[in-house]
Amino acid sequence: MPLDMETAVPPRAVRLRADATRNRERIIAAAREAIVELGPDVALDEVARRAGVGNATLYRHFTDRTELIRQVTLSVMARTVKRAEDALAQEPDAFTALCRFVLESADERIGALCPLLSDVFDRQDPAVVSQVEQMQRSISAIMERAQSAGQLRTDIAVGDLMVAVTQLTRPLPGTCCAGFDRFVRRHLQLFLDGLRAPSRSVLTGEAVTLEDLQARQP
Amino acid sequence: MPLDMETAVPPRAVRLRADATRNRERIIAAAREAIVELGPDVALDEVARRAGVGNATLYRHFTDRTELIRQVTLSVMARTVKRAEDALAQEPDAFTALCRFVLESADERIGALCPLLSDVFDRQDPAVVSQVEQMQRSISAIMERAQSAGQLRTDIAVGDLMVAVTQLTRPLPGTCCAGFDRFVRRHLQLFLDGLRAPSRSVLTGEAVTLEDLQARQP
């Protein structure tokens, strides 16, 4: 009887070679940066170039652009959840935890999550759905702790935070980004100040959750 | 002696026909919307389509994309200056004037100003330079009044305000904007709350002026 049959490798039939997995990661990382910088319509050749691989390698790993974006988004969401959990666990002060999470998310180019809200994106995909739920949970945890502590205004929800952070950290189109990060920090800081309790104004409309964001196509 | 010589029509040799001026305005308006929505690289055919004119008409009025963008930018800046002056003159409360200016600017798609910061843009153009200066002046006036009144934090400048407003009001890529405006209002409101004095945190870096924004190409 041949060995290695039924050895618990459900998703992928065979193990990837070491360089293959390495390249795969590189491509995803390069794609994340490139998408944030040039938008979701980047030339795939450009992504390959940044990843330091030939374009054929990219197409070997991802059948098309949609699949690549899917993987990038999953990866970004996973990292985001990780950061949220770390911030919550490691920061004793509730509002400090929120600030840390926001600033770290900005550094890690969370703007790449934009395609998540795009119509091209498959909202049914179970992997995506579960990841979104997890993200909602972990960020809520941070916000709720800060709200309970009376440090964060209570008329906002996860969607408000994430969309604003995404928007503020998006690169301006057509500009080289030298020095731009300096400004972004300031703007995030100002926005965070606006989030503090007691609130200084009355917001219009309802608090926005991640579900709200995804559900609003006609 | 033939009439109509020396009759103070310095820029344009002959009067435009009524439908021509109308179309010209339509194109600029359509371009403003399209640039905000799709970025400064929109297909010009798309702009023509939105304006409800043939593409040939667009090319007849604007020799190339650069010229079109230039005109759009000048137009947006002029409207912005107007709004700033109105808000300052008509609103007795200093912070209310600022809020009004910000919210109105958002409605009027000030995000179209992005190309102003782009590398493609001619920074030497006298019309542009003077318009930028005027904008700087009129917005400063609003901010300084609010700062003198102790309502606005003093560690920010015009660039901070404008970039943040631009970012927060940009449409998410690839989404139909139904209901998005609702969120934008909330985010602007939160940001404005963060601008109020007394400041709730210490900002990193220096206050950003419009000049800073334009000067940062390597």
Next chain:
DNA sequence: CGGAAACGGAGACTGATTGTCCGTTTCGGA
């Protein structure tokens, strides 16, 4: 009412992007 000005659709041209082919290199097990 007539001439000039302006219009718009169709289409040629161009440059960029995609996705495949195939000879070469690299991995990893024996």
Next chain:
DNA sequence: TCCGAAACGGACAATCAGTCTCCGTTTCCG
């Protein structure tokens, strides 16, 4: 160390979107 399979990358053909022009038709205005 060596060999077969797996993975790689450059180059190329096909496709596509965007730009800009041509020309017959319509619209303005004196």
